[in-house]
Structures are given as structure tokens and as C-alpha cells.
Amino acid sequence: MNILERYAAMDYGPAPESRSEADAWLKAHDFSKALFIGGKWQAAASGKTFSVFEPASGKPLAEVSEAGSEDVDAAVKAAQKALPAWKKTSGYERARILYAIGRAMQRHARLFAVLESIDNGKPIRESRDIDVPLAVRHFIHHAGWAQTLEKAYPGYEAAGVAGQIIPWNFPLLMLAWKIAPALAAGCTVVLKPAEFTPLTSLLFAEICARAGVPKGVVNIVQGGGETGAAIVEHPGIDKIAFTGSSEVGKIIRRATAGSGKKLSLELGGKSAFMVFEDADLDSAVEGLVDGIWFNQGQVCCAGSRLLVQESVAETLIAKVKARMGHLRLGDPLDKNTDIGPLIAPVQLERVKGMVAEGARQGAECWQPASDLPHTGYFHLPTLATSVAPANVLAQEEVFGPVLAAMTFRTQEEGVALANNTRYGLAASIWTENVNRALHVAPQLKAGVVWINGTNMFDASSGFGGYRESGFGREGGHEGLYEYLKKPSGKTAYKPIPMPEPDKEVGSASFIDRTPKLFIGGKQVRPDGNYAIPVTDQKGRIHGEVGAGNRKDIRDAVSAARASKWGQATAYNRAQVLYFLAENLSVRAGEFAARLESLTGTRAKAAQAEVDLSIERIFAAASLADKFEGRVHQPPARVVTLALNEPVGVLGIVAPDEAPLLALVTLIAPALAMGNAVVAVPSQRYPLIATDLYQVIETSDLPAGGVNIVTGASAELTDVLAKHDDVDGLWCVGDSDLCALAERESAGNLKRVWTNSGLALDWSGDGELLEDFLRRAIEIKNVWVPYGD
Numbered sequence: 001m002n003i004l005e006r007y008a009a010m011d012y013g014p015a016p017e018s019r020s021e022a023d024a025w026l027k028a029h030d031f032s033k034a035l036f037i038g039g040k041w042q043a044a045a046s047g048k049t050f051s052v053f054e055p056a057s058g059k060p061l062a063e064v065s066e067a068g069s070e071d072v073d074a075a076v077k078a079a080q081k082a083l084p085a086w087k088k089t090s091g092y093e094r095a096r097i098l099y100a101i102g103r104a105m106q107r108h109a110r111l112f113a114v115l116e117s118i119d120n121g122k123p124i125r126e127s128r129d130i131d132v133p134l135a136v137r138h139f140i141h142h143a144g145w146a147q148t149l150e151k152a153y154p155g156y157e158a159a160g161v162a163g164q165i166i167p168w169n170f171p172l173l174m175l176a177w178k179i180a181p182a183l184a185a186g187c188t189v190v191l192k193p194a195e196f197t198p199l200t201s202l203l204f205a206e207i208c209a210r211a212g213v214p215k216g217v218v219n220i221v222q223g224g225g226e227t228g229a230a231i232v233e234h235p236g237i238d239k240i241a242f243t244g245s246s247e248v249g250k251i252i253r254r255a256t257a258g259s260g261k262k263l264s265l266e267l268g269g270k271s272a273f274m275v276f277e278d279a280d281l282d283s284a285v286e287g288l289v290d291g292i293w294f295n296q297g298q299v300c301c302a303g304s305r306l307l308v309q310e311s312v313a314e315t316l317i318a319k320v321k322a323r324m325g326h327l328r329l330g331d332p333l334d335k336n337t338d339i340g341p342l343i344a345p346v347q348l349e350r351v352k353g354m355v356a357e358g359a360r361q362g363a364e365c366w367q368p369a370s371d372l373p374h375t376g377y378f379h380l381p382t383l384a385t386s387v388a389p390a391n392v393l394a395q396e397e398v399f400g401p402v403l404a405a406m407t408f409r410t411q412e413e414g415v416a417l418a419n420n421t422r423y424g425l426a427a428s429i430w431t432e433n434v435n436r437a438l439h440v441a442p443q444l445k446a447g448v449v450w451i452n453g454t455n456m457f458d459a460s461s462g463f464g465g466y467r468e469s470g471f472g473r474e475g476g477h478e479g480l481y482e483y484l485k486k487p488s489g490k491t492a493y494k495p496i497p498m499p500e501p502d503k504e505v506g507s508a509s510f511i512d513r514t515p516k517l518f519i520g521g522k523q524v525r526p527d528g529n530y531a532i533p534v535t536d537q538k539g540r541i542h543g544e545v546g547a548g549n550r551k552d553i554r555d556a557v558s559a560a561r562a563s564k565w566g567q568a569t570a571y572n573r574a575q576v577l578y579f580l581a582e583n584l585s586v587r588a589g590e591f592a593a594r595l596e597s598l599t600g601t602r603a604k605a606a607q608a609e610v611d612l613s614i615e616r617i618f619a620a621a622s623l624a625d626k627f628e629g630r631v632h633q634p635p636a637r638v639v640t641l642a643l644n645e646p647v648g649v650l651g652i653v654a655p656d657e658a659p660l661l662a663l664v665t666l667i668a669p670a671l672a673m674g675n676a677v678v679a680v681p682s683q684r685y686p687l688i689a690t691d692l693y694q695v696i697e698t699s700d701l702p703a704g705g706v707n708i709v710t711g712a713s714a715e716l717t718d719v720l721a722k723h724d725d726v727d728g729l730w731c732v733g734d735s736d737l738c739a740l741a742e743r744e745s746a747g748n749l750k751r752v753w754t755n756s757g758l759a760l761d762w763s764g765d766g767e768l769l770e771d772f773l774r775r776a777i778e779i780k781n782v783w784v785p786y787g788d
């Protein structure tokens with residue numbers, strides 16, 4: 001071909017990246033000793049190994065030692081042994097080590113990138129320009145957090161030994177997202193890479209040893225699901241951080257219930273890519289290439305649902321098809337390759353199966369007439385149109401290069417369609433109208449929203465999901481909390497038993513009142529029409545309360561969902577809370593008398609509890625418009641708005657101890673942040689809560705903002721935990737109740753906070769309130785690029 005002919009063809013010649021260094025590295029290693037435990041390379045105690053294949057060729061790459069529970073135990077013990085000294089290491093010293101890791105990774109950047117592309121099949125352009133630089137940035141950014149930790153997070157300490165389990169789609173980047181914040185916080189780690197992609201973690205372990213990471217601070221074990229499960233179940237682990245499928249995330253939620261282990265889950269997604277009619281369509285098409293064909297679509301936040309406004313749908317789809325025809329499939333080590341192979345035959349079969357099923361359910365699946373390479377697990381980029389909202393391709397995560405397109409007419413319809421998913425990881429909005437973009441972003445139930453962009457990441461900005469995409473954030477200021485804890489007491493929480501009503505003593509003065517439940521702003525009879533007597537410490541009956549049941553909780557959740565409270569401005573929320581405090585103070589004497597007569601506490605203590613309750617509502621009011629988000633400036637022409645959004649419908653199960661103070665300490669911050677609450681008050685002293693209705697009723701809180709269902713805590717907690725329309729649950733009780741709340745919440749992966757069965761000091765200072773404010777929000781990171 002002469003120059004003229006080549007010019008006319010405008011085709012790309014091969015531009016392969018050399019693999020000789022990576023091959024030499026592979027050759028020099030004995031992968032049968034691939035467990036990095038206590039600073040030493042070890043074989044599995046069982047001697048077992050597993051095979052790793054190259055996705056582009058199908059050829060074997062390595063036989064890697066597979067850690068069993070004995071090896072996991074050794075790794076956890078090594079991490080436990082290293083913990084005290086690492087925790088005590090100064091922030092400055094930890095910063096130097098994190099920085100040294102980042103710099104060493106930079107020096108080996110090309111080897112990391114080539115190994116990653118060989119092991120995972122991702123195009124070298126991606127591993128070289130995205131995975132590796134972002135991983136380096138994570139370590140260098142977190143070096144800074146290590147040094148400023150004490151000032152930035154006063155009162156916190158390292159969570160302990162972190163068990164970290166990561167997937168195969170971004171092996172090095174996910175490792176960095178896990179290890180950098182853990183080390184910055186003073187945790188030691190046991191990390192398990194995915195069984196398909198162990199290689200870069202081995203190179204990383206070598207770097208740790210050279211960068212001065214003390215022995216046992218970073219331990220890396222290899223293996224599959226069983227190895228992961230051994231980490232999850234190990235009693236020596238204090239915190240689990242998992243990235244992977246929602247299915248395994250739910251297993252882990254159940255397995256850790258009641259264990260006291262901290263948990264963060266970054267799971268699947270079905271992210272919306274919304275294109276409005278006023279978008280720059282050519283930019284949107286390029287965005288889409290990054291959104292769904294990046295890493296072959298094997299990305300948890302892939303923009304796999306294209307939602308396009310009807311008026312531009314035809315034009316956009318034509319442009320997308322034309323662009324798809326130019327995507328180059330081939331050798332991942334070729335710098336011109338856009339799409340590499342999928343990770344493994346099992347994934348290829350899965351993607352093919354889902355495309356076939358989508359077509360069977362009515363979608364039209366289109367693929368460009370490109371050739372597939374002769375070897376490797378390649379799948380053509382695929383566009384599905386005429387996709388019904390219930391189609392498997394619209395609902396289920398494919399984790400492959402498959403885009404499902406749907407149309408919408410109005411903005412409202414677009415938002416509804418975007419939110420029509422059980423996931424909530426990310427979303428992209430394409431429009432040239434900044435007002436529209438910033439109006440739509442808060443309405444999307446997703447942890448990350450990119451405006452006129454997609455798949456932007458940075459260590460400064462948190463990443464993580466809403467709904468079944470998991471909970472907790474990685475990166476950013478908020479990500480550090482996942483590896484920190486406040487020192488807690490050891491005293492177990494004990495519910496206060498209700499004495500049998502004493503027939504001889506009879507009733508006290510309040511017997512004539514039988515309060516109802518408080519649902520949707522009204523006092524309503526319990527569905528079952530049963531009442532429970534409430535006695536004082538001597539067994540005298542002070543009144544009866546309704547025995548709420550499943551149906552009552554369901555009604556309360558519906559009322560909370562319909563409430564207008566979430567739309568109130570922060571200033572408005574503050575005023576309502578101030579008014580609530582004011583109204584409580586008018587009746588302070590009455591509440592104190594009730595506390596005194598019911599709980600048997602002294603008059604002074606009862607008065608103090610009421611006073612502190614009023615003060616706490618005041619404090620929550622004062623912070624309603626001040627506990628705000630942040631703005632980040634990642635190293636690109638973009639700002640990230642980290643917005644504090646309410647969790648949504650929050651279930652609150654209050655304890656018997658400090659029955660008024662605990663209840664308001666839980667409810668007030670939840671309301672301050674805009675959540676609608678379904679509260680189950682103290683089982684022992686519910687009359688305190690029923691007295692509160694009248695205060696709430698006179699405080700301008702919209703109907704459904706707070707709903708109160710009295711009854712048996714365990715029964716009602718179970719219903720709240722299982723309810724799919726409850727977004728979060730705070731449960732204070734004994735260890736059985738806490739375990740129940742955590743275990744039963746796995747269905748929709750609601751955010752659960754419990755006291756882990758430990759007694760709490762409700763009279764604590766303002767910090768307690770801030771902790772609850774933080775639990776009352778989800779942080780949404782909205783990326784706003786600027787410039788031409």
C-alpha cells in the first residue's frame with residue numbers, strides 16, 4: 001500500500017505495546033508462592049493452586065496458590081499483629097509510606113499497565129491512561145489524609161483489621177481504592193483480588209515491601225469465592241470492604257450481621273445515560289463510547305441504559321450506530337484497540353445469553369459488521385432498541401458491551417425512567433442547559449452524577465451507590481469514615497423488662513387515656529385492634545398503647561414516602577424543628593412528670609432529660625442548614641459538588657434507656673436532613689412517644705414526616721428491615737435485635753446503623769448529634785465540567 005492508498009483508506013496500522021518486560025516478569029515468578037502474608041511469600045497450606053488465563057488468547061498465564069481458611073487465618077493474624085504499631089505510627093510517617101508507594105507505582109507504571117492488559121484484557125490505552133494513573137493518584141492523595149487525619153477526624157481511630165475483596169474489572173484501581181484509605185486511617189489489611197486477575201496485586205505487594213510498608217500491614221491472599229467467604233467470616237476482621245456483584249454483596253450483608261464488623265459494599269449498577277434534546281449530540285455519542293464500551297462494558301457504573309428524548313432519538317441512534325461501526329476490536333496491547341476481550345468464557349456466555357433473552361423479550365439487538373478476532377473471548381458492541389422498561393436488558397446488569405436504548409418525552413418521564421431500577425450507582429446527563437442539568441441531578445437516585453461526561457473518577461471525590469448498588473463511599477473525605485471508628489464502651493445494652501401489671505395496686509392516673517398510633521399526621525387505631533398495658537416500675541398501669549403490626553408499619557412507610565418533608569428547604573426544616581423544641585419546652589413539666597412516674601427516675605434527672613431533649617432538637621435545627629456538602633476540584637476542568645441528600649424513608653427503633661432523649665436524638669437529626677421517619681419508640685416506655693404526638697401535631701411538620709408505631713420492638717424491627725420501600729434503618733437494642741436488623745435488611749440493602757448491642761451514653765455532647773447527621777445523609781457527587 002503506498003502513502004496515497006493508505007491515506008485514502010484512513011485505516012490504522014498495528015501499534016502494539018511491547019510485552020517483553022511483562023513476559024520476563026511473569027517468567028521470573030513462582031506463582032505457587034503467591035500469598036503475601038506477614039511480609040513473606042508463601043504457598044497455600046493445602047498446596048492448592050488455580051489457573052489464570054489471558055483473555056485475549058485463552059492461553060494459560062500462571063498457576064497461582066489458592067488460599068484456604070488456614071492461610072486466611074495466618075493473614076488475619078499477621079494483620080492483627082501489625083496493627084498496634086501501625087496505628088501508633090505518626091500520620092506523617094504513614095504519609096511518607098503512602099507517598100513512597102505512589103511514587104514507586106509511577107516508576108513501574110508501564111509494567112503495571114501491560115500486566116493489567118494481559119491479565120484482564122482491557123485495552124492498553126485504558127490501563128495506561130486511566131487505571132494506573134488513577135491508582136497512583138489514590139495513594140498520593142491519601143498520603144495527605146494520613147497526615148491530617150487527627151485534625152480532620154477528631155475523636156476517631158483506625159477501625160482495625162480490614163478484610164477487602166475486589167473484582168476483576170479494575171484489579172489495580174480497586175486495590176488502590178481499598179488499600180490507600182485503609183493505610184491512611186491506620187488500619188492493616190487482608191486483601192483478596194479476584195481469581196481471574198491476580199497479577200498486578202503481586203507486583204503491588206513487591207512494591208509495598210520496597211516502599212517500607214511494615215510486615216503484616218498489607219497482606220494479599222489469592223483465591224475465589226471460598227477464600228473471600230473465609231475473610232468475611234473471620235472473627236479477627238473488624239471491617240469488610242467489598243466490591244462485586246449485588247448477589248454476593250447480599251450474602252456478605254447477611255454473613256456479617258450481628259458481628260460488629262463495619263461494612264461497605266460497592267455493587268452492581270444499571271446506570272442511566274440521559275440525552276436531552278438540547279444536548280450536543282456528537283459529544284454525547286463520544287460520551288457513550290466511554291460510558292458503555294469502556295473496559296468492554298465490564299464496569300459497575302457503565303452507562304448501560306441510554307435514555308434519549310424522543311425528538312432527537314432517531315438522529316442520535318443513527319450517530320451511535322455509525323460510531324459503533326468504527327470501534328476497533330482486537331489485541332488489548334495494541335494502542336489503537338477500543339474494545340478488548342471479555343474476561344473469561346463464562347462471562348462471554350453470560351453476555352450472549354442475556355442478549356438472546358433480551359431479543360426474546362422483544363428488543364431489537366443490532367451489532368456492527370465488524371470481524372471478531374480469531375482468539376479470545378470477544379463480544380461485538382451491541383445496541384438494543386425497542387427495549388421495554390421491564391426487559392432484562394433494561395433491568396439487569398449485563399457487565400458487557402451491551403447498550404439498551406429507550407426514549408422519553410418529557411423531563412419528568414426521563415427522570416422516572418432513570419429511577420426505574422433497583423440500582424443507584426451512577427448517571428450521566430447530557431444537555432447544554434446548565435439549569436436543566438442541575439435541576440435533574442438531585443432528582444436521580446444515584447451516588448454519582450456526571451453532567452456532559454461519564455466515568456470520571458478522582459481520589460478527592462467519593463464514589464458509591466444508592467439503593468442496591470451498595471452503601472458507603474470510596475475516596476474523598478467521606479471515604480475515610482469507612483476505615484475509622486469512635487472508641488465505644490463495652491457495656492451491653494439491656495432492654496428494661498415491663499413488670500407484670502399489679503392487679504392489687506391497680507391503675508395510676510393516666511389509665512383513661514389510650515393513645516393510638518401516629519400515621520400520616522393522624523392518630524389512628526392499630527390494625528389489629530390490640531392494646532398493650534404500660535406499667536411503671538411498681539407494676540401500676542399508666543395507660544395502654546396500640547400493638548402495632550406489619551400492616552401498621554406498611555401504612556406508616558407509605559405515609560412517609562408520600563410526605564412532602566423531603567422537599568422542604570433546609571431553612572424551613574430548621575424552623576419546624578425550632579418550633580418543635582419550643583412546643584416541647586411549653587410542656588416540659590408534663591414530660592418530666594411522666595418520665596418520673598413511669599421510669600421511677602428522680603425529679604431532677606427527669607427534668608434534665610427533658611431539658612437536654614429540647615436542647616438537642618434546637619441543635620439539630622441549628623445544623624439543618626449548616627451540615628452541608630463540599631466542593632472538590634479534581635485535577636481536570638471539572639468541579640465535583642458533593643451534596644448531602646436525605647437517605648429517604650428512615651426506620652428508627654429507639655431504646656428503653658433515656659426514652660425521650662434517645663428518641664429525639666434519633667429523630668431530630670433525621671428530620672433535619674430531610675428524611676421522613678417511621679419510628680418505633682421504646683417498647684418499655686412508649687407513652688413518652690405518644691405524648692410527643694401532640695407536640696408534633698402543633699409544629700407544622702407536614703403529614704407523614706414523622707410516623708410513630710408502638711408495639712413489640714423485635715416484631716416491628718423485622719418488618720422495617722424487610723420492607724423494600726424503607727431506605728435506611730437505625731436500630732438501638734440488644735445484640736439480638738441489632739443482628740436481626742442487619743440480617744433482614746439484605747433484601748434491598750438498606751443502610752443500617754445499630755448500636756451493635758452496646759449501651760450508649762445519650763447525654764453525650766454535640767458530637768453524638770453530628771454522628772447521626774452524617775448517618776442521615778447519602779452523599780451524591782455531581783461532576784460539572786467547565787470550559788470548551
Ligand code: ADP
Pocket residue numbers: 165166167168192193194195223224225226227228229230232243244245246248249251252
Ligand atoms: P463479579 O460478578 O464482579 O465477578 P463477584 O461478586 O462474583 O462479582 O466477585 C467479586 C469478588 O468477590 C471476587 O474477588 C470473588 O472471588 C469474591 N467472592 C465471590 N463469592 C464470594 C463470597 N461468597 N464471599 C466473599 N467473596 C466472594
